[in-house]
Amino acid sequence: xxxxxxxxxDNVEDRRGSRIVGSSIKLSGGLLAxxxxxxxxxxxxxxxxxxxxxxxxxxxGQTTAVSPGQTPGNDESAQFVSAILADTEDTWATIFPRxxxxxxxxxxxxxxxxxxxxxxxxxxxxxxxxxSDDRKVYLDLEFFRELDNLGAPGDFAQAYVIGHEVGHxxxxxLGISGxxxxxxxxxxxxxxxxxxxxxxxxxxxxxxxxxxxxxxYRSLLEPGDxxxxxxxxxxxxxxxxxxRVGKSISPExxxxxxxxxxxxxxxxxxxxxxxATCDTFSAAAKK
Numbered sequence: 230x231x232x233x234x235x236x237x238x239d240n241v242e243d244r245r246g247s248r249i250v251g252s253s254i255k256l257s258g259g260l261l262a263x264x265x266x267x268x269x270x271x272x273x274x275x276x277x278x279x280x281x282x283x284x285x286x287x288x289x290g291q292t293t294a295v296s297p298g299q300t301p302g303n304d305e306s307a308q309f310v311s312a313i314l315a316d317t318e319d320t321w322a323t324i325f326p327r328x329x330x331x332x333x334x335x336x337x338x339x340x341x342x343x344x345x346x347x348x349x350x351x352x353x354x355x356x357x358x359x360x361s362d363d364r365k366v367y368l369d370l371e372f373f374r375e376l377d378n379l380g381a382p383g384d385f386a387q388a389y390v391i392g393h394e395v396g397h398x399x400x401x402x403l404g405i406s407g408x409x410x411x412x413x414x415x416x417x418x419x420x421x422x423x424x425x426x427x428x429x430x431x432x433x434x435x436x437x438x439x440x441x442x443x444x445x446y447r448s449l450l451e452p453g454d455x456x457x458x459x460x461x462x463x464x465x466x467x468x469x470x471x472x473r474v475g476k477s478i479s480p481e482x483x484x485x486x487x488x489x490x491x492x493x494x495x496x497x498x499x500x501x502x503x504x505a506t507c508d509t510f511s512a513a514a515k516k
Contacts, residue, residue, distance in 0.1 A: 230384045230385050230454055231448065231449050231450075232388070233312065234449075235312045235315055235316050235447065235449065236312070237308065237311040237312055238314040238315035238334075238337070240318070240334050240335065240336045240337060241307065241310060241311045241314060241337050241339065242336050242337065242338045242339070242365075243307060243338075244338055244340045244341075244344060245339050245341045247340065247341075247344075306373075307339060307370075309384065310337065310368065310370075310391065313388045313391045314337050314366075314391060316439070316447065316449065317391065317439050318332070318334045319442075320438070320439045320442040320443065321334075321395070321399060322334075323442070324438075324442075324504065328403075330402070332402070333364070333402060335364050335365055335395065335398040336363075337365065337367075337368060337391070338365050338366065338367045338368070339369075339370065340367060340369055341353070341369055341370075341371070344367055344369075346360040346363055347360050347362035347365075348362050348363070353372070356372055357390055357391075357394050358394065359394045359397035361401045364401065366395060366397075366398065368390075368394070373387045373390075376390070376461055376465075379465065379469075379473075380460065380464055381457070381460045381461035381463075381465070383453075383454070383457035384454075384457075385450065385454035386458055387461075388440070389436050389440070389457075389458040389462065390461070392439045393432045393433055393435075393436040395439070396431070396432030396433070396434075396435030396436050396439075397428075399432075399435050399504075400428065400435070405431070406428060409424050409427075409428055409510075412424060413425070422483070422484070423513075424510075426483050426485060426486050426490075429484070429486055429491075430485075430486045430490055430494045430509045431494070431507050431508075431510075433462060433486075433491050433495045433498070434497050434498035434504075435498060435504065435507055436495060437458075437494070437495045437497060437499035437500075437507075438498040438499075438501070438502055438504055438507065439498075440455075440498070440499050441499050441501070441502030442502060445502065455499060458499075459495060459496060462488070462491040462492045463491065463492050465485070465491070466491050467483040468483075468487045468488055469488050494507070494509060
């Protein structure tokens with residue numbers, strides 16, 4: 230990607246090197262099991278995660294960030310994230326007025342190992358995430374190394390991850406995620422999980438819409454970049470991840486969609502550049 234020719238975003242909050250002393254979040258046994266599975270999937274050491282939990286990072290205390298005085302965003306990785314975030318801002322600021330709305334850009338928080346958000350405590354083992362309560366995207370840059378380990382290297386593969394999380398922010402602003410969450414509360418477990426997958430696939434499509442604009446109007450993509458993104462979408466499909474850790478593949482247990490689904494919806498957004506084509510919910514209802 231020709232990302233260095235773009236501007237830098239002012240919406241990056243660098244908390245790398247900060248340490249969480251305590252948290253008010255407690256994990257149930259079921260949620261702990263999920264976190265442990267994710268740790269295995271992403272190549273993290275589950276024993277280290279258990280040690281972190283036992284040392285009081287999750288308990289009844291308050292959350293405190295301790296910083297070693299690092300200068301925020303002074304390395305190339307942070308500059309890359311800032312440039313990609315800026316480009317998503319430019320894209321969605323162009324699209325939203327066409328719908329009679331004004332785009333409100335999210336903050337992106339860089340962290341290392343663990344972070345506390347308005348949505349609670351998260352370990353890096355859970356991967357990048359978006360918190361609708363504080364409208365922030367959270368990213369540990371080590372996740373990009375995990376993408377390499379999963380066979381999905383490249384700067385556009387990394388940019389796709391950012392675009393996906395920003396896609397969740399777009400869903401939040403459009404009221405999509407709120408409606409789906411309300412529907413989930415009235416649904417059984419199987420249907421609620423299926424709706425979560427459709428939200429994730431739509432975020433993939435929205436990431437593709439952003440990339441379409443980045444290529445068509447700002448010529449940021451280079452030959453091979455699209456393939457990098459599609460490889461990344463495939464590599465983090467639920468079926469691939471479950472197979473990687475020796476688990477049985479059951480669509481009912483998917484959280485983000487299969488490799489085929491994720492690449493399909495990313496490609497759809499890339500080719501169309503139109504959020505109207507990203508209605509994963511109507512598409513699922515027609516099947």
